[in-house]
Amino acid sequence: MTQFRLFTVLAALVGSIWASHAHASDYTIRFERHTAEDSLKKPQADTTFLSEEELALLVEYIPYEPDEVIQDRLSCIESDIPLVFNKSVRNHIDYFTVRNRKYTRTMISRENVYFPIYEKYLKKYNMPQDIKYLSIVESGLNPKAASWAGAVGPWQFIKSTGKEYGLNQDQYIDERMDIEKSTDAAMRFLSRLYRTFGDWELAMAAYNCGQGNVNKAIRRAGGGKKTFWEIYPYLPRETRNYIPSMTAVIYAMKYAPEHNIFSDSVLYAADYTHLNVNQALDLEKLAAELHIDTLALLALNPEIKQTKLPATIRNYKLRVPAQAAELLAAEQSCILLAAAPTPPPAKQTTPTEAPVMLASATQETAKDSLVQKAYTVQRGDNLFGIARKFGVSINEIKEWNNLTGSDIRVQDKLLVWQPAPEAAPVLLASAGNSTKKIANTPAKAKPTQSKAQPERVYHVQPGDTLWTISQRHEGVTVEKIKKLNKLKNSAIKPGQQLILS
Template sequence: MLRSSSLFPFLLFTVALTITVPSTVKASLSIWGFEDPQKSSNQTPSDPDATLQAKDKALESEAIPNRNGEEAEQNKSDAFKEVSPEIDASIDIDVAPETQAVSDPAKKAVPTPTEIENTFTSDDFSVEAFSDLIEAVNSEENVDQDLEVTYDMPVVPDNVHVKKYITLFQNRLRPNFEIWLARSGKYAEMIQSALRENNLPEDLLYLALIESGFNPRAFSRSKATGVWQFMKGTGKRYGLRIDHWIDERRDPVKSTHAAVKYLTELYNMFGSWPLALAGYNAGESRVYRTIVRVRTRDFWTLRESRHLRPETRNYVPKFMAATIIAKDPERYGFSVEYETPLQYDEVEIQNATYLSAIAHYAGVTVEALRNYNPELRRNVTPPRAPGYKIKLPPGTKKAFMAAYSPDKQEQIFVGRSFKHRVRKGQTISSIAQQYGVGINMLLETNGLHRHTIISVGQQIMINETPERVGGKHRIRRGESISTIASKYKVSIRRLLEANNLHKRSVIRAGKTLIIPGHTTASSSKISSTKGTSKTRKSHQIRSGESISTIAQKYAVRMRDLLSVNQLTKKSIIRAGHTLIIP
């Protein structure tokens, strides 16, 4: 009894579930648009003939595909809306039918191949319309091909090392790279013109981008400088003047012509631009030795060897990455405002002239003049360079030529020039007094001002010009009376008379000569004292002598001795100099 009574509730639940579930499932299928396979609208399930006919029709519908697929899809959509209006009402989205988007006259965009596939139904299909769409898509592909970036240098965008530098330029070096790209607009036209004239790839322009960022004053740890980062020896080899007056490696125009010569020579040597670029960075000798050791001329194989420095191994991928970005900056997220192309007027300067005078005649500032001439290392044009061409801002040549006259210029006579290393306790004034030069001249020669603080170990350029030290010249090895007279544009006779010499006199290195014609005050005083130059005496200063001892020796007043030689009581005299005895 207990066992049968415990099974009764279970049996009751099983019967109820059997009766309820089929009806619930049928109702659910009906709600979502599915018909009961056992139910027919025309025949009852008990009629066997009707069942066979229904099966035959189902087989026919499977054998013959529906040719109007879009109409069937539309019917399904209508059926869905009829069955579930509450769902349609709850989603309030204004979606235009797919066919309406194609026929909308406001949209003139060329359809894609996917859109062409669903554009026409079987009822309104025409070969002509389909051909027109195919032609439109092909024209769009041709436009994309026309916009594709091309290179005239070997570039490998998919190389892993090139991609690394593209990422580097896009992220960590992005601010710097944007400045370099903007600055390229100033020199691109000039550089590409020089490359084009010499039948070199114009993409070599971007070699200057990774070398200096188009900065003429860029200076590397290895002491390379300029837009093209020439070393001193390499620059001189290709015709650039480098001394303490001028450094033409910083001249964008002259250094570009030197770089063109160098790159041409490198390509003729290696026959490969990747190898030529590696030689530009490391030197042609190192690259040649690496080729001999590894026995290949493939740069990417050489790159994996240990014979090239890391800088050279990464140099070529860096160049390729910079070229890829620079030729299509928008694609890589750069918005660049390029600087205006370099334009300037050019004039010839006959003699060494201070930049302050040139700037005054042109109506510009000295700073603006130096920006156009970054090769000038001093505030004066290079001496012994007649016809030197200096660049002026555009539109200032006419004003300069109207005010400039070479004959009226203050001549700058360049004597011995050397460097002085500042010692502890020295100042500009003490150094100027030590070498007998003017403070203003010392400041201007070194590009300093009165408030500049000099440090121990700093090198100061000393220019002993006769104009500033009383018309004197210290004889150097190899010089003669004729060369000194020609240098200062005076006659040999006057030079001999000023120094109590004759044609057969022997001059020695280290002695000092008086240069006539540049110290009018001393000349007038000398002539008024003795009347003629033949009666004047001179004294070569020996070690331990002073102004007072020399005056006592020749029985003259110290004031007259100082006056004739344009000295003061605080002047410092050095052994080897020559004094005029009144």
């Protein structure tokens, strides 16, 4: 009996809605995953009527609005952009409010992330606030969007136009995907087009197909026709749909509730701080040091194409989650050192004929020509200072001592590997009670004179540190630079000459 009542209620509901909109097209009512038959197959609670939540799962109501209502709503929108209503615009409105309602829901969920940034630059260049909706038409509010034609980013810049407006592009960073920089560039580009045509619809059309194509359409239209709809037949096909799509997006976003379109997952921009980068950086290591997720760090910096930044980077403002600001302020130098990429191992060349030597006994454990030493952490110590003291990297100390972070305590014992002292040759007794040195130069042999190595000099650049310099030059350590240049501390300044070997 309960199942029969359920079917009756559902059928009555659907029939009532269908009858009230008999003139509507076949998309007035759309069933989702569940149907009346599915409901009959499932056991139901012993209740006569379905709750609103249960009905919402079974059916979605899509209102049908006549042309007069749509046109009236468009006329009520206060905008500096002409919002013309015609058959083409109506078709695009139906697309965003009926056929692809999911897309409109997604845009509603993302708008609070990007629109505040767009609005800031629109105000800066004194432009209509509704221009922000153009990014929905261009990229669907996706900073990593890429088209078949090579246009990239939220404002879909091609390479040449991006470079023209100061958006740098290389193997590590593509600023066409930088929300702030690409938005500033897009507003400057659109402002220039508006000054050329004196009309926002034509400016947006030129943004899509190029200024030359719009001028060509104006010439072909003749007779002083200079509005988008007057030159509409002479524009490229894609551009003929571009402005109607823009009008439809503005309408759909402003009147989504009237079309029963809501988003249940509204996103907001994450708070962040800036870290000024002037060195090679491994973003995965940095994320680990800051106790944040690597994906969260990359999401804040969509313009970064790889997880590593090169040593040549200068004054790059990396966005870092605000939660890490306090840790950065306290240990920025140590964190940056720990996040430096591990340099590739130096190539070892094996001599064709190595001299025969027997290592002398030592009380320290040898490890590939290194010896292990124990260091007791003193008050005021940190990993940066200890690494500098022994001429090693923070990462090496952490690896040798199985440390996951940079925290150490007084009296902690840290193991550090250091170069082993050269072994003295061992004398072996011969059978005839005489002795000889193994792998030793004969007494009468003339010592080989080595050629003098040319002196290597490095000119300090802005942003350089002894650590970054040592990482760029094979076989050079911080302690070696300080010793060769008689430096008492690590302070250096741009233009200073440093002897490296």
